[in-house]
Every structure is written in structure tokens, then in C-alpha cells.
Amino acid sequence: MLPVFDVVLAAAILVSAALALWVRDRIAAVSGFLVTGLLVSLSWLRLGAPDVALAEAAIGAGLTGALLLRSAHRIPCAPSKALPPSLWCAAGALAIAISGAIVWTVTSFGAAPVYPSLVADNLPESGAQNPVTAVLLNFRAWDTLLEIAVLFVALTVVIMVAPARPRTAPLGPLVQPFARVLLPLTVLIGxxxxxQGGHAPGGAFQAGAVLAGGAIALGLSGVIGSKLTRQNGLALLAIAGLAIFALAALAAEVLTGALLGYPAGEAKTWIIAIESALTLSIAATLFLLFFGPAERH
Structure with missing residues (x-):
């Protein structure tokens, strides 16, 4: 029997998602999206996946919601013409079919999963005590490399499009104490x-999202937005994460004969170095995705 809290949480996710899709006001729709993201992160926590919950709250809800709020006033109004019933029926049938396929896939596997036991058996050689970090930066490091490549592609598209910069408000007397506390607090938490990612929930994506969130808040208040966003070095820092990750893969190939196959006994050192570079790169990338790259002259 499902706990009452989980039933209420699942219902709240569906209601907030429906509101985000149905409401006409853009700010209300983005608010519904933010609430949905926070509830989904709570559901991941209930499922015993705190790493995913942290990433969802920081990136899926926080920074993505900030990007949507920034873009809300620039997106043209959608036509008020109602869609024909045939499209609604087709969309509903497709949603039911996909949901049925997911339920069938989950319920059809009766055997115990093999992957957790394999991770647990090889965890001592992974260089990390946290199984999630071991998977992301050792056993399946290629997945993380591709995720960083996706961020690089997204930043490249933003540079090519060159969107308008958001207007920043001047720093007022009420914001000054907030700015003094936010920057060191963000650095400490990041x-x-x-x-902590080596032995507990955390890692480069969560740390980078926290740093980017603090920088965006300071940028919107006018503290760093007018100076930092015009530095080409910030774009180089954003690209450095992918470059260092790729160089680590090639160096591992030279030393061990396997791409991202770390030398024996040195996996922890390699993971810490890659994670540190990725943290700064992810923070710079997310910051530039919000404010845009340096202006061309």
C-alpha cells in the first residue's frame, strides 16, 4: 500500500504540470513549471536518489526556470485558436500508449537487477565511495563526457544566435548585504x-549549478553582470571542462590502453581533477547561457 504522502505528491506533480501546460499567462506557466520541478526533485528524494534530486532542483527547476522567466516576455503570444478535437484525441492516445509501454517495460523485468551488484563489487577500485560518482566518472564516464558536450553545443548555439542581454537593476542598499553573504556562501556550498560527491550525494553538476545560480543572482542585481559577461575568458573557461575531459580520455588511452581507463590506484586523483574542472566549466556555461557571451566589436 502506497503511503498517503507519496499519493499526494504524485497528484500534486500532475496538477502542477497540467497548470503549467494549460494556463495562458506566461509567468503563471513558468511558476507551474518551477513547482513541478521542485516536486519532482522531492519525488526523486523519496525514491532514494538524492543525487538526481539535487540536480533536478538546481538545474531542472532553478536555472531552467530562470531562463524561462527571462524569455517569457520575448516569446510572441500563442494563437488563441483552439486545436481540433482530432489532435487532442491523437495526443491523448499517444500519451496513453507511451505510458502503457513504460508500465509494461517496468513490470516485465522480474529478475533482480544485476547492475547494482556489479557497481558494489567494483566500487573499491573506482576511486569514489559514492556509487553514483563511480558510475558517472569511471564505469560510464563516456555518458558524462557526452553530457558536457551537450552543454558545449548549447553554448555554441547561444553564441551564434547572440540573444539580447537581460537588463540588470542597479545595486541598491537592500541588496548589498545579500550580495556580501551570497558570494562566499555560494562558493562554500559549491x-x-x-x-562530497566522492562519498555522498553531490558532484560537479550540482556544485556548478550552485555557483552559476549565485553568479546569476549577482548579475541580475548589477554586481557582476556588466563586467563579467563581457570577458572572453569566461567562454574559454566554459569550454575548458570539455577540453580537459577529452584530454584526460586521451591521456588514459596512452597510459593504460583504454579511453578513460584510469591508471591503477590513481582513479581518485583523476576523478577529483576532472570534477574540479567540470565544476568551474559548468558554472561558466550556465552563467553564459543566461547572460550571453561577450559582445563582439
Whole structure:
């Protein structure tokens, strides 16, 4: 029997998602999206996946919601013409078919999963005590490399499109104490999440999202937005994560004969170095995705 809290949580996710899709007001729709993201992160926590919950709350809800809020006033109004009933029926049938396929896939596997036991058996040689970090940066490091490549592609598209920069408000007397506290607090939390990722929930994506969130808040208040966003070095820092990850893969190939196959006994050192570079790169990438790259002259 499902706990009452989980039933209420699942219903709240469906209601907030429906509101985000149905409401006409853009700010209300983005608010519904933010609430949905926070509830989904809570559901991941209930499922015993705190790493995914942290990433969903920081990136899926926080920074993505900030990007949507920034873009809400620039997107043209959708036509008020109602869709024909045939399209609604087709969309509903497709949704039911996909849901049925997911339910059938989940329920058809009766045997115990093999992957968790394999991770647990090889965890001592992975260089990390946290199984999620071991998978992302050792056993399946290629997946993480591709995720960084996706961020690089997204930043490249933003540079090519060159969107208009958001207007920043001048720093007022009420924001000054907030700015003094936010920057060191963001650095401390980001560093803690980075170091904690080796043995507990955390890692580069969560730490980078926290650093980017703090930088975006300071940028919108006018503290760093007018200076930092015009530095080409920030774009180089954003690209450095993918470059260092790729160089690590090639160096491992030279030393061990396997791409991203770390030398024996040195996996922890390699993972810490890659995670540190990725943290700064992810933070710079997310910051530039919000504010845009340096202006061309």
C-alpha cells in the first residue's frame, strides 16, 4: 500500500504540470513549471536518489526556470485558436500508449537487477565511495563526457544566435548585504558539494549549478553582470571542462590502453581533477547561457 504522502505528491506533480501546460499567462506557466520541478526533485528524494534530486532542483527547476522567466516576455503570444478535437484525441492516445509501454517495460523485468551488484563489487577500485560518482566518472564516464558536450553545443548555439542581454537593476542598499553573504556562501556550498560527491550525494553538476545560480543572482542585481559577461575568458573557461575531459580520455588511452581507463590506484586523483574542472566549466556555461557571451566589436 502506497503511503498517503507519496499519493499526494504524485497528484500534486500532475496538477502542477497540467497548470503549467494549460494556463495562458506566461509567468503563471513558468511558476507551474518551477513547482513541478521542485516536486519532482522531492519525488526523486523519496525514491532514494538524492543525487538526481539535487540536480533536478538546481538545474531542472532553478536555472531552467530562470531562463524561462527571462524569455517569457520575448516569446510572441500563442494563437488563441483552439486545436481540433482530432489532435487532442491523437495526443491523448499517444500519451496513453507511451505510458502503457513504460508500465509494461517496468513490470516485465522480474529478475533482480544485476547492475547494482556489479557497481558494489567494483566500487573499491573506482576511486569514489559514492556509487553514483563511480558510475558517472569511471564505469560510464563516456555518458558524462557526452553530457558536457551537450552543454558545449548549447553554448555554441547561444553564441551564434547572440540573444539580447537581460537588463540588470542597479545595486541598491537592500541588496548589498545579500550580495556580501551570497558570494562566499555560494562558493562554500559549491565546494562542499564538489568534495562530497566522492562519498555522498553531490558532484560537479550540482556544485556548478550552485555557483552559476549565485553568479546569476549577482548579475541580475548589477554586481557582476556588466563586467563579467563581457570577458572572453569566461567562454574559454566554459569550454575548458570539455577540453580537459577529452584530454584526460586521451591521456588514459596512452597510459593504460583504454579511453578513460584510469591508471591503477590513481582513479581518485583523476576523478577529483576532472570534477574540479567540470565544476568551474559548468558554472561558466550556465552563467553564459543566461547572460550571453561577450559582445563582439
Amino acid at each position: 565546494g562542499h558539494l564538489l568534495w
